[in-house]
Amino acid sequence: MTPALHTVVKVCGLTRLADARVAREAGADWLGFVLNGDGPRRIAAERAAEIVAAVPGPVAVAVLVGPHPDEALRLAALASAERLQLHRVDPSSWPEDFPLPVSFAIPVAADGSIIEPLPSERHLVLLDSAHPSLPGGTGESFPWETARIVAASRPVLLAGGLDGDNVAAAIERVLPYGVDASSRLESAPGIKDELRVRRFVAAVRASDERRDAGS
Template identity: 60%
Template sequence: MSAGAERWIDPERRHRTIVKVCGLTRLQDAHAARRAGADWLGFVVHGDSPRLVRPEVASNILTTLPGAVGVAVMVGVGPDEALALARRADAKRVQLHRVDPATWPADFPLPAVFAVPVTAEGLLAAPLPPAPHLVLLDADDPLRAGGTGRRVPWDAAREVAAARPTLLAGGLDGTCVEEALEAVRPAGVDASSRLESSPGIKDHAAVAAFVAAVRRWDARQPARS
């Protein structure tokens, strides 16, 4: 991982897989994710989603979790709006869907994760952002930006993850994430819909199983200096 990319990843997370639980809407679900050991908590604060919450809701939840890394997830926004939404949410990072990374300012003050959809044939449906921004690979869907529950072709994802820090999303849960990690070896994994009992409502047992599976895989890996 390049030094430029490393500055966008929490130093204490560089040597283990980042776990992001996304689509949070309720205080008790965010607390369950933190208890399970999730590193990043994702809140959809802009876009057409059943998991959409007002930024202030995310802020209220995050203030009860000192040290939590909140990620403000948004669709089709410009830099000014993205920063304003993230500030209102008290988020430390932004995750951008359907945003052209070429238009994003290099001096944007918050770390950004750019979502890149991947087709069923393994083709990238959007350009990769420039370094040091993180890449989020998720299943391509013309109607929904994330939360589809469908897998990304892992062979295509591995090619991207081998070249730069990448978060893998798409159909992940505790039953398959170890296999995904072995196949792709991303910097992190992101799950939402497969951890739910209904849209926006997390199944706490599924969240715990997801995080535990990631940590089992981490524990089997050689120590990294």
């Protein structure tokens, strides 16, 4: 019997325990915590660890911008994170023997061109909209055709302007390994809207069910 389809759902930019609980209850697989930088979604690693301990089940992802590998490992350990998501890091410079799974965020321009080199196929690729100053969480989308081409040969985590209204269409177009949303699920920067989170996850699961029924 063919196993049921399951698109990984990541809710990113969490800063509050209540929001993490909503994400888990809705069925999110991964919870993302921004551990460095100066944006509104940054959370102290120690506080992230408290939330992770209080919300067991989903995979905790440490989201970091331009870290040194040693600093990345230190912050991930402090946050009790099981994975890393790295922005503005050259994949070729990252240690091959790094002890945690790593997703490399690769920006995609508005015309669909990929701005930075893709990592080796052993790493998960997160495709997100390019922005001149923001590493992520822009709320803007990019041409999904680019992601579809990349996802045809390797696992892709699709980000960039996703919400409950468009994520099903994105999944059906790209067939990604997973989807990632942050700013479009918020009522204010760093504050998740419960209804938007639940609608986002529900739309992903409904898309999986439709594709599973048609397979």
